[in-house]
Amino acid sequence: MSKNPLKLIVIAFFITSNCFAQNKATIINEKLGRGINMGSMFEAPNETIWENPYSSEYFPIISQLGFTHVRIPIRWETDERSSSVPPYEIYSSFFTRIKQVVDEALENGLYVIINMHHHNELIESPDEQKDRFLAQWQQIGTYFKEYSDSLLFEILNEPNGNLDADKWNTLFKEALAEIRTENPERIVLIGTANWGGIEGLEDLQLPTDSNMILTVHYYDPYEFTHQGADWIEGADQWLGTEWKDTDVDREKIQNDFKAIVDFSQSHQIPVHLGEFGSYHTGSSESREKWTTFIARYAEELGFSWAYWEFSAGFGIYNPNTNTFYEYLVDALLNNTMPEPTIYNRNEVYNFSFDSNMDGWVVSNFEEASSTLINTNNELQLTIENSGSEEWHIQVLKYGLQLYPDKFYRVSFKAKSEGLLGIDTYIGKASSPWQAYSNYNGFHLSDSMEEFAYYFTMDTTDLNSRMVFDLGTSINPVYLDDIKIEELSLPTSVPLSEINKIQFYPNPVADNLYLTQVFPDLYIEIYSLEGKKLFSKNMDNKISLNLKSLPTGIYLAKTIQKDSFFTFKICKK
Numbered sequence: 106m107s108k109n110p111l112k113l114i115v116i117a118f119f120i121t122s123n124c125f126a127q128n129k130a131t132i133i134n135e136k137l138g139r140g141i142n143m144g145s146m147f148e149a150p151n152e153t154i155w156e157n158p159y160s161s162e163y164f165p166i167i168s169q170l171g172f173t174h175v176r177i178p179i180r181w182e183t184d185e186r187s188s189s190v191p192p193y194e195i196y197s198s199f200f201t202r203i204k205q206v207v208d209e210a211l212e213n214g215l216y217v218i219i220n221m222h223h224h225n226e227l228i229e230s231p232d233e234q235k236d237r238f239l240a241q242w243q244q245i246g247t248y249f250k251e252y253s254d255s256l257l258f259e260i261l262n263e264p265n266g267n268l269d270a271d272k273w274n275t276l277f278k279e280a281l282a283e284i285r286t287e288n289p290e291r292i293v294l295i296g297t298a299n300w301g302g303i304e305g306l307e308d309l310q311l312p313t314d315s316n317m318i319l320t321v322h323y324y325d326p327y328e329f330t331h332q333g334a335d336w337i338e339g340a341d342q343w344l345g346t347e348w349k350d351t352d353v354d355r356e357k358i359q360n361d362f363k364a365i366v367d368f369s370q371s372h373q374i375p376v377h378l379g380e381f382g383s384y385h386t387g388s389s390e391s392r393e394k395w396t397t398f399i400a401r402y403a404e405e406l407g408f409s410w411a412y413w414e415f416s417a418g419f420g421i422y423n424p425n426t427n428t429f430y431e432y433l434v435d436a437l438l439n440n441t442m443p444e445p446t447i448y449n450r451n452e453v454y455n456f457s458f459d460s461n462m463d464g465w466v467v468s469n470f471e472e473a474s475s476t477l478i479n480t481n482n483e484l485q486l487t488i489e490n491s492g493s494e495e496w497h498i499q500v501l502k503y504g505l506q507l508y509p510d511k512f513y514r515v516s517f518k519a520k521s522e523g524l525l526g527i528d529t530y531i532g533k534a535s536s537p538w539q540a541y542s543n544y545n546g547f548h549l550s551d552s553m554e555e556f557a558y559y560f561t562m563d564t565t566d567l568n569s570r571m572v573f574d575l576g577t578s579i580n581p582v583y584l585d586d587i588k589i590e591e592l593s594l595p596t597s598v599p600l601s602e603i604n605k606i607q608f609y610p611n612p613v614a615d616n617l618y619l620t621q622v623f624p625d626l627y628i629e630i631y632s633l634e635g636k637k638l639f640s641k642n643m644d645n646k647i648s649l650n651l652k653s654l655p656t657g658i659y660l661a662k663t664i665q666k667d668s669f670f671t672f673k674i675c676k677k
Contacts, residue, residue, distance in 0.1 A: 133254060133292050134318050134375035137216050137409035139400070139438065140174035141167060141421070142380060144414030147203070148178035148222035148262075151185065157417045157424070159206060164213040166422075167415070171438050174216035176379060176411040177206060178262060180223045181241055189226075193240040200248055211255055218294065218379075218411070219245075220259035227261075231268045235276060243283040250287040258284060259294035259320060259379070263301035270298040270308035278312045285314075294320040294377060301379070303361055306368045307526075307548070318409075319372075320379035321365055325358070329395065333386030334418075344386060350394040351446045353514065353559060353592060358402065360557065364548070366406060378403045382413035385420075389432050396436035397443070405442075412437055446594065449624055453513070454505060454589040465502045473497040473576050484584040491579050495528050498576035500584065503534050506567045507541070515542065515571070516557040517587040521549040523580035527573060531560070531589075534570040541569065553583065559592075595625040606663060612675035615652045622647055623665050631660040651676060 297305025473492035542560035
């Protein structure tokens with residue numbers, strides 16, 4: 106388990122989710138569990154053109170591995186599958202083929218999600234193509250109306266482009282109404298605009314319908330998951346990108362997933378992580394670490410999930426050799442959550458507000474007006490007149506000293522008396538005013554929460570500034586515990602150095618002292634029978650309290666990365 110404070114998100118989510126009514130959608134989402142996408146098969150223009158055709162042997166294999174559902178992406182709009190003129194008929198030959206595949210999945214005990222995938226004409230011209238889209242869902246709903254609850258519908262994969270959030274909110278409700286005429290209680294998955302990602306959550310408007318599951322896709326960090334992808338310009342420049350499973354790597358994902366948790370809780374809707382995966386050109390070690398963390402963390406949050414995908418560029422199975430990539434199978438189905446690598450943290454700036462302002466000021470622009478004071482040991486921004494842009498009110502501090510090639514973590518606690526989107530960054534304090542950290546968007550609520558972002562500095566600036574753009578609301582904003590930390594990965598200490606550590610006194614009554622300290626050093630205490638009694642992180646600590654250890658002889662093992670040695674201690 107991660108030692109990151111965001112682990113509390115998981116605890117809070119379970120406390121809240123246990124209060125969810127166990128409605129049909131929640132129950133079926135639990136049954137979906139672990140799934141996989143049958144990608145690059147039926148969402149291709151035809152079944153063989155992407156050289157990954159479906160095989161009837163796949164579902165028995167998938168079921169035997171331990172997956173509990175499959176997601177079948179389907180492109181319905183091609184000329185050989187459906188008509189482009191009224192009444193927009195889906196041809197019986199294609200329905201028969203999809204029915205065969207669905208039936209084979211169900212026969213193998215798998216739940217099934219079918220969707221509308223790559224409806225390119227709808228994305229390009231949503232108003233002109235709406236009638237066709239609705240007619241197709243009316244036909245799909247009618248064709249499968251007698252199927253059990255083990256079959257789920259997903260209305261559209263990754264709305265984007267001209268099918269923006271406003272149009273998607275309307276179109277989804279209309280398509281749902283078509284489905285409900287013959288499938289009043291079938292579970293339907295709803296995704297977000299803006300390519301199905303987390304960013305689309307804030308614009309999603311749910312219809313009143315309890316038989317829905319929210320589906321979100323996740324591929325971050327994109328430069329890692331899509332390195333070398335031949336359909337993305339510049340992706341070859343990302344080759345070699347690693348995901349090291351550090352506490353920082355995890356915190357970025359946890360921060361992203363918090364938005365999903367918040368949406369799920371506030372709307373009482375279960376969550377399906379409909380796609381996540383990494384392209385085969387990444388290293389197997391990094392792919393296994395990333396996949397393990399995403400799968401286990403999604404499960405901790407109570408999400409069902411479907412990996413992208415089975416047998417193509419992201420896949421777990423090689424159909425040419427009939428072999429699995431075992432490290433991906435293990436990541437999805439067998440690995441437990443490991444401990445992350447913990448960054449060393451050197452505090453660069455820390456301001457927990459007491460009785461002073463420490464140089465923090467507010468700047469107002471255009472017609473905006475506000476005042477900044479210290480109240481109850483927090484910064485409080487009171488806004489008399491909001492601006493039309495976030496930057497019209499800025500809370501900021503100058504004089505921060507940053508150096509090139511340093512990796513920084515910026516964290517702060519904040520709340521607002523109403524929901525508020527903000528931007529924050531560290532940047533140059535003079536023209537051209539660039540943001541060294543890029544712009545980082547967060548959503549504040551009426552609960553004080555910690556937020557964090559990261560960046561690598563590419564220049565020296567001994568007078569940089571930290572900025573909070575807060576200008577679009579009249580609700581008061583509170584800030585506290587603003588920190589900048591320089592992060593570095595721990596380095597292994599040679600065994601020859603570890604062996605130099607001496608311990609005293611021995612025999613020991615209370616505290617065992619070390620003659621040398623090292624970062625990320627652990628001491629494990631074992632009984633003489635080899636049973637581990639406890640493990641203690643001694644990260645640069647000089648003493649270990651053994652007062653509670655019963656009298657006797659024990660084995661102590663010091664560990665620093667891959668270096669370790671063992672010695673005996675006598676407890677008085």
